[in-house]
Amino acid sequence: MKTYDLIVLGGGAGGLTVAAGAAGLGANVALVEKNAHLGGDCLHYGCVPSKVFIASAKKVYEAQKSTERFGLTLTGEPDIAEAMDRVKAAIAEIQEEDSDERFKDLGVDLYKGKGRFINEHQIQVGYGNVIEGKRLVVATGSRPSVPPIDGIKDIWYLTNETVFDVKETPKRLVVVGGGPMGLELAQSFARFGAEVTVLETNSTIFGKEDEDVIPVIKKSLEQELTFQFEAVAKKVREEDGTKVVTYEQHGKEIDIVADEILMATGRKPNTDEMCLDKSGVNVDDRGNIKVNEYLQSSQAHIFAIGDTNGQYPFTHAAGMEGKLVVRNALFGFKGKVSYENVPWVTYTDPEVFHLGLTEKEAKAKFGMNIKVFKVHTDKVDRFIADRDEVGFAKVVTDSKGHILGAHAIGTNAGDWMQEIIFAKAQDHKIGDISNVIHPYPTHGEILQQSADLYWREKLFDGVLPKMAEKYIQWFR
Template identity: 40%
Template structure:
């Protein structure tokens, strides 16, 4: 006989989105069942954000030693212990792991089931020998590395983000399929740690970001020795001895053959919808993920889908944002709406590349001639000068009345600077607001104020402003 549970909420998936919903609901005393077939913490903790940023930190340390002579410090070439770098990655995961653990969530009052979940009807799920009938369900099963249909790929050994961080020895030559954020972050990390790296991108690398600013990132990576082949489509891969040979064709028809010891596939993400029994639940989905409305509900009104599995922007912070919206809807019956326009993102290369709001092209298409683009360079910032980190630029997109419409930034700590701009955008702030705050000196945050002040650069030349000043001067 199957055991029956009847919680208020059943969450499927213990990644960032699912854990956030379960923790918040439990905090309000709501009965929650959380189902996870794999590792607690999901992709972000185990295979994504956490290990990748930990490896980037190790790579940054190596790069800092190489650059030390620029600051009068003689350190020589670093000796990289790749296994030690991997140990650092493991320690970081282990330090965060308890926060996402089964024990912690059971301590919060959540019933945790470690088993695959499958819908058996519109309001019922089976997990092992347990049936769950809940008032509301939240699907948060995330995504996995997309493996493109490249001839020969199934005949060679290749890495994805789920296996990359298991390596204990530095690849001699790492070939990467995909020139997006994941591909380029890992390209720079492994190059800085001593590997030869070649990146294949069928279109433009970092295509979702401002082309002017993304070009600065690509220039930096190439200067460090990363070979980036844009508009070069991989046609096939073959096993060669202990490694692989990648055959690709450039935009002008030239064939490129590259031999590498390791191959990383970083060509995008695919939603985890297989074996969930979505048809039995009446939940519509396609290759992009589960179909949801602006309130994150599926075609079955009792079931929500959030995070990567719902398609759209695939970021941990988006998963957390959507989890908060779903809690408002389920617990408090409040109307909710997903607002993609306030979602920021950052690529954690060096320099970092960040964006929030409308791009320059989107702003001009939507607002026409009322758009002003304000820029300031890191080279004009005293903190950047002091630290020798002058490669970078901030771009603010201002609309009618100076309202902030969007921002793009490339440079050191771009993600940290973007925090302020993300807040400003979400609160409909203007250039007056951004020009009026006081930034401590010297900080990179001064970039924001400097760019905003430039919105008023023409004011001193305005004849009416000059006449007002002249009149006021007559009063002493």
Template identity: 50%
Template sequence: MKRYDVVILGGGAGGLTVASGAASLGAKVALIEKSDRLGGDCLHFGCVPSKALIEAANEINYSSVLSQYGFDVSGRATFSHVKERVKAAISTIQHHDSEDRFEKMGVDVFFGVGEFVDEHHYLLKDGQSLYGKRFVIATGSRPIVPPIKGIDNVQFETNETIFDLEDVPSKMIFIGGGPIGLELAQAFSRMGTETVVVDRSDDILSKEDGEIQQLATEFLQKDIDFILGVDVKEVKQEGATKTVIYEEQGVTKEISGDALFLGVGRAPNTDGFGLEEIGVKLDKRGHIQVNDKLQSSHSHIYGIGDTNGQFPFTHAAGMEGKLVVQNAVLGLGRKVSYKTFPWTTYTTPEIFHVGMTEEEAKDTGKEYHVYKSGLDDVDRFVAEHKTTGMVKIISDKKGYIIGAHAIGEGAGDWMQTVIFAMEQKKKVGDLSQMVYPYPNHAAAIQRAADQYWREKLFNGIVPKLTKKYIQWFR
């Protein structure tokens, strides 16, 4: 039997973060991955391939702009070329997540499945038994296949299969209007596919600030057809044609296409290896119930990433992985906080979110202030003819930032300054005091933050006092 200080289940972003951190601190570490390669869903089926696809789609879409300069551009995207771009990106990043790299760090890497024998022993199917002082469950999640009538008889795609398509579909129907579905629907639309999103909700991007949501919806409607507020009753297939039958206000309707994508959510990979059998508590959806130190009902077993149901993002798993290294290896007892946790929806334009929305701030019943700027007021965006979007910063009554939101080209990059300001407990006015090289995309933040000082200095009694001061002393 092999004995370890930390045994990690799952070789995705969270598991790799814990493995490298723990090994670097001198812990004896085992990393178990059920597939035959490290990197996890994000690298092979999620973030990396989808962003490579989005970039390729945008480049194809931008080619239409060439006609403005006298070029004659025609033809249809060849998906095999797009897939080559996707695979090249995965291959480059895979090198950093290779088995050899982690073994050189001192991590023992095992490929295969197994199960808990008890709360400290894990048995691999090949017969190897591992003892762990502490365990970290970082097994990720998988696409949910909803119990729709006929689904077992229809060929459908998920984020794990869509990159295996042979060609760009003529028409693709997306069941589910979450971020993954929206990103991919817009990308395929820009490659020439007619895309339709069908969702039971009355609107999309429901977690976003209301103004951002409205603007994003208006923009996405240029690329995607939406059928919202409906219940999907059945799916069927005849030949290559897939048909979705849905009910809208009591009326049965249907829509057909040559491809079907399921994007109704994800389920945690916490079943099949004995967690419940050893007493680890799960919620109704299968997520590991953890405390603010990311410990499960067994204090030496931690749950991070998609397994704990907090935020289903790669950067959440990475952040939680760093905290678990401090707690599991060093025993520091650090507590996780999501107050300044950001996310970006990588549609075009991008949608950035951190902290409270205005609706959430209003629900608190406390005083708050809003500072906004449209991108059409920012010279860099005007010069690039990419003025669709806005920045919105929300503060408490003292000026401390409690939320920030943006929609615009590259918003996920140039809004990072606001995250740092929130983490350092800076005020909105501090963002105005920075020097932004001209012309700069992040000047959108400055434009919004300038309003803080306009309210402080140019309204109320201050202008009256300065006027008297100038008259008397200047």
């Protein structure tokens, strides 16, 4: 039986970060991956394929709108199979960076098969090799969580793991779940010609976002999608070659006919088949491994990152956690994890950007002792020039200008809000952005204008103007 300094379970974003980092620092590392290829859910079923599909759908949508706007004629129907071929090509290209050979060249021992705990230090891979680790990292990701809807096991339905195998655009698509992934895919299918209905159990969408964002994104998406709010899917059945979804809404049961059903009802961690009970690791009711601020489980030598710990289900968060675990696991550092500067973007069109506290959260934490600086895109020359004026940027600060949160909605908002992430992470005040020269005209100028609002309020709404006026009179 071979013993390692570190065993990493899971070859997704977090696991690969740990394996590469630890091996680069001279550790003896084993990487266990149950699938044929490395890369995890993000590469094969999540971030990468969905963004390729979204980009393809956007090109189709813009072509349609441009022909209307400029008096051109567009013929033919968009071929969704071509979009799915683009998805597969992108995955294959990125896969080269996450190849088995690369990690073997780094000195990582790669084991293919499902890893199960035998005890707190030993892992069995499949039904064969048993390996031992001084320290272990669980980074096995998550999978779609499908609720026990009556009849769901008797029909074919789509999830993020099968949706990119679609060869034809369904005429009618029902999306069960109005979360980020569901909405991104729903809008993309609509742009390829599907009639899409989204069933959402809550009274609105984007419930975790700043309250100013919600009505804007809701209005935009309602132009392309049909929403049924406070709607709970109760049962499904096949009938005359189609699928029928029965949902309950305001006490009534309603049937809706679909050619395909996309289940977008959340995810659950891949921890239930790992025999964690034999390791002594504690999990919560959802199967998430409970971790402390150092990302250690109830067994101090076993760490959990990414979707397995139930914190932030983002690739970039898993990567951040992975870097921290390398230091903590290999060198015994006590680096604490912090999610204060973890942003996220929902890649609908328009995009929604989120960083830190919303205005409501900031008021709950700091009372009225906060400042809000908001600039609409129709006040920024580049957006006006693009004729793309739906959206805004909003920055929430404390009374001294320290950034508490930032939120935006608009085309490619995830790109032009990057500057605020750096400013917050480096503890810059919003006013510092005003002192940075931004090329004109760019979308990023929206943050400069937000910072200018801070200085305008500071310089012209206080005692300084009166003092300046007296000084100028004296100086003359």
